[in-house]
Amino acid sequence: MTLSEVKLGLCPATISKYVVREWGLAFAREAMLSARPVGPLELKALGVISQIVEKDLDGDGLSRALDLYLAKIKVAAPKASSMCKELVRLEWKEAGSPKQASGIKALFDEMMKADGEAALGLQQFQSGVKSPRWDELLLSNPIRAKL
Incomplete structure (x- = not known):
């Protein structure tokens, strides 16, 4: 460029x-x-x-790279991912303002809910699962994360 x-x-x-x-x-x-x-x-x-991603002869390099990246981000809990995006947005648009502080507090409160995604993740961690499979957990658990 x-x-x-x-x-x-x-x-x-x-x-x-x-x-x-x-x-x-x-x-x-x-x-x-x-x-x-x-x-x-x-x-x-x-x-x-x-x-x-380097261009390759069979043209599948980009597809392979995308599949690997999607596998990497699959370890992230959906609600936590959304919350991270909101934290970045708050920093970008509301840095140092009361709106940023109240946004962070709201995200923290949401994260700490007893029936939330974090509770499920911590439960998995305490039972020895270091990286929960969120797609499977959320399909089999009544807790539903909003994307």
């Missing part, structure tokens, strides 16, 4: 709000000012992208 608009006397006005948010202020500024190519390895090193 290259933000080469500056070479033409332009700036990347439309995309800048996304680039700055995802790449970080200092890196985005340098990339915009220098108009240099920014490759996938550099973006991966920054944490902007999580994985690079």
